[in-house]
Amino acid sequence: MKHALIIRHVPVEGVAGFRAPIEDAGFNVDRIDVTDPAFPSVDFLAPDLVVMMGGPMGVYESEAHPWIACQIARLSERMAADRPTLGVCLGAQMMAAGLGARVxxxxxxxxxFAPVALNPVGAGSPLRHLEDVPVLHWHGDTFDLPDGTELLASTGIYAQQAFRRGPNLLALQFHAEMGEDPRFDSWLDKWPDAIAAAGQSAAQMRADHDEHGPVAVAAGRRMIVDWLAGLRT
Structure with missing residues (x-):
């Protein structure tokens, strides 16, 4: 059986709605937290698939989080080998940094919750499943588009919302995995300042989650199914 490794930067940001399509594609899913004493020794080249999730820290905060530099170095080796890799939010920023871009x-x-604008790209962007679908955004950092990658989506606030390099590397700034996971309530509790800074309220966020979440997750799963089917290993 193929092996997928989920890298979790904080406990409340897991693989959520993406787990089912990954398992359905025949992957045995393991997870490791960056705070695990075993994390520094993880071989990033070994898994058939690496999925890096989100977190509130910035890629540039390696002094406060020493694991960041270590993770980016090993991630760079994995991407240089073109091993299948998916990054979500902080994970996408890690991929950008590992490819030499500024974060x-x-x-x-x-x-x-808001839709992304899909950019005209070459054949078969898996993001086509998200057209006109409001998905969850939760970030204040951004990045330059790495050399050799293809920009897949943008919003009016941040141009860099998703990129790919060939069939094996996909980076998503937004959270199409979230919409049915009860950990969403923890996000509202843990990061009220971000909600207020965006001009939102927890009550409105919950209402939007109830309205848009199931549709967003369903579309996100179709996207991941599509992407996984096109991997070259």
Whole structure:
């Protein structure tokens, strides 16, 4: 059986709605937290699939989080070998950094449910399943588009919302995995400042989650099914 490794940066940001399509594609799913004493010794080249989830820290905060530099170095080796890799939010920023792009505070909080604008790209973007679907955004950092990658989606707030390099590397700034996971309530409790800075309220976020969440997750799963089917290993 193929092996997928989920890298979790904080406990409340897991693989959520993406787990089912990954398992359905024949992957045995393991998870490791960056705080696990075993994390520094993880071989990033070994898994058939690596999925890196989100977190509130910035890629540039390696002094406060020493594991960041270690993770990016090993991730760079994995991407140089073109091993299948998916990054979500912080995970996408890690991928950008590992490909040599600048990651930095964007100056605005993008928090809430909204669709992404799909960019005209080459054949078969898996993001086509998200057309006109409000998905969850929750970030204030952004990145430059790495050399050799293809921009897949943008919003009016941040241009870099998703990119790919060939069939094996996919980076998603937004959270199409979230919409049915009860950990969403923990996000509302843990990061009220980000909600307020984006001009949102917890009550409105919950209402939008109830309205848009199941549709967003269903579309996100179709996207992941599509992407996994096109992997070259």
């Amino acid at each position: 930095y505070p964007g100056g605005r909080q993008e928090v809430g």
